[in-house]
Amino acid sequence: MGTKQRLNYVIEDKILAELLGEQNFSTKESAILELVKNAYDANATKVELILKKTNQGNCLIINDDGEGMDEPIIKKAWMHVGKTSRGYENQENSRVYAGAKGIGRFALARLGEEVELQSKRAGAESIVWKTNWRESVLEIKENTINQGTTFYISRLRDKWSRRTLNPLVSYLSKVYNDSAMKIILNFENEEQTVPKLWTDPRIGENYVSSLKMNYVAEKQILNYEIEIDEFNETVRSTMGIEYENKVSSEINANDELKQKITELLFEMELDKNLEIDSLDKEVAQVLQTLGDFKAEFYFSLSSINQKDYDWFQYKHKNLTDRYESGIILYRNAFSIDSFEGRQDWLKLSKRAAASPAAASHPVGKWRVRANQLAGYVVIDKERNNMIKDLSNRQGIVENLHFKVLNLVILLGLSEFEMYRQSIIRQINAYQKKIEEGIHSEQKDRKEAEIIVEKLKKNHENIRNLSKEDVDIVISEFDRKKSENEYIKRERDEFEKSAKYEVQLLNVLATSHLKIISLGHEIHNDRNNISSVPHDLEEAIRSLEIWEELCDDSLPFYRNIPELLISLGGNTEKILTLTDSILEETEKKNFENKEHNIEEIMEVILDKWRQQYKWITIEIEIIGDTRVIISYDQLFVIFNNLILNSIQQNDKMQSLTIKIKLNRVDNIIRIEYQDNGIGLDKKYQNNTKRILEVHESNRDKGHGLGMWIVNNTIIKLRGEIEEITGHDGFTLSAFIKIEEDLNGKRN
Structure with a gap:
């Protein structure tokens, strides 16, 4: 068995400088920031950035009064790539160290091709470290420099001049958010101290x-x-x-x-x-x-x-x-x-x-x-x-x-x-x-028109105008000017409103068109689809195994008779939904005409009663039931309210919804309530927040239902006045009725 040897990677200095310096820092400013962080971590109270002209070109000098380095630190830490001796914070002054990766020193390679580092640590000899990023040398010097570290960066890779001073000051004022260390820039003898951006924010000067x-x-x-x-x-x-x-x-x-x-x-x-x-x-x-x-x-x-x-x-x-x-x-x-x-x-x-x-x-x-x-x-x-x-x-x-x-x-x-x-x-x-009130005023209009007509017939009449006549004309001119501005503002506001609503409408309309297209296909094949469960049952019965399949001990997913009953019920729901969608998108539903509001509401509510047997809907209508309105408007308001109640309370065994409509003159007051779980607790302190677009507490909820209700009520010149959600859900609102065919209010 061979002996094991410990191996370490060996990498060329030049490659390190390219990868961790030139290519690692996207801008010269980000490289400067890294060196400022080094000074901060060295516990400096001041760091100076100096641009100096020399015979060999510009030289960038970065000098701090921090702890400095000695020979052991250079050899064991500075030359050890990826090693950092810093913890979380300086125990003496609670500065949180900015460094973490042990590669920030290569910001020097991003700035220049040659670097000389001079450093002095308390109680140690001064050192000088030099590099051209191919090789590095270290010298021990007599104590000729003060404690701290100074970098001399030459053969700069970027253009530096006095014009780069202000942008760099601005950049550093944003990226450095502390007052423990002062940053001073001196470019070609022009000096600036980097200010702290958020020192004393003033309302009315910096923001409102x-x-x-x-x-x-x-x-x-x-x-x-x-x-x-x-x-x-x-x-x-x-x-x-x-x-x-x-x-x-x-x-x-x-x-x-x-x-x-x-x-x-x-x-x-x-x-x-x-x-x-x-x-x-x-x-x-x-x-x-x-x-x-x-x-x-x-x-x-x-x-x-x-x-x-x-x-x-x-x-x-x-x-x-x-x-x-x-x-x-x-x-x-x-x-x-x-x-x-x-x-x-x-x-x-x-x-x-x-x-x-x-x-x-x-x-x-x-x-x-x-x-x-x-x-x-x-x-x-x-x-x-x-x-x-x-x-x-x-x-x-x-x-x-x-x-x-x-x-x-x-x-x-x-x-x-x-x-x-x-x-x-x-x-x-x-x-x-206020504007609407101004434009509805008739005062002085006739008099102004008479005065202007007189002047048109004979310009000499201008000499006979009294001060009161002049005031009347000026007043009418100002009114006209105000009216024009009002019309322009109304147009601009309408355009902004339309732009916003059209975005939502396009998305909803596109989805709805797909549904309608599919609905027509289902409707055209209605007879075949509705007979499928019955035909399946007849086919299975013909095999003379039906009695064997009627086994109550089988789980639901294997009980074919029960599955067929369920399929029949679901098929009927799909066909009912299809009929409803196609009926509701008929052109006649969008016409403004006289309706009996009691009849409209029964049409809307009966569909819900048929599809959701576990809900009870009660309605009370007070006052004249004849109204000029578009069917789709009431459809939108109450269908979304009921749908919201059902979705919010879908885990309940039963749900009661009560609707009260009270007609007084041209106003219909709406009281809607259910006995469900009420609003989610995140809406309790601001219940009208549910009217904002995309507000929902349901998984995958679109948050459009209540926004559409509110939008429709506003279009009908009404308002949702109150919403509560502690014991069930209640909503109070009103809408205004349009003029009848003779121009009179209903």
């Missing part, structure tokens, strides 16, 4: 609204605080819109994100043996191992035109020093490369494109745009160790925990979006009401 978040992993709770200083005081004093400048609350991340995290677990297939019964435990574990983190976001509009400034009563049209950094992800004191605001890593643009509604949209969900938000998220090297850096430290591994981090962040952001949109919607509704 803020969102602060603090996630407590052990409890799976996200605490948040919203501060808004976006609107003039007239919004409260004149418009009567009440809102708080500061609101704070907490969200149970498990309740809110269980469905999405479950989908991620199956999608990523991290646990091949994942069982349904263990999902709750798995979700909780992911949220707890995510670790505590905090975030602060600063919101402002990138630009505001004068019309919007006046309409929405914005307080600030322009900010003196607006934050425009994007969202930066820090791990302790330093940002993670490529997450320093350049990239939209939270995918805010994609999120906004999927829900493009304006904040004033009455039912669409407004999403903040990427260029409207700046701020940061801070994670910790130890607490958030499940969020991992790429091996080259140029980004993040987009694993399960990183995706859940995004979900939790966006959960808090959604609260801000809903709060801001609720204010904007109220302002918009108030302004529209």
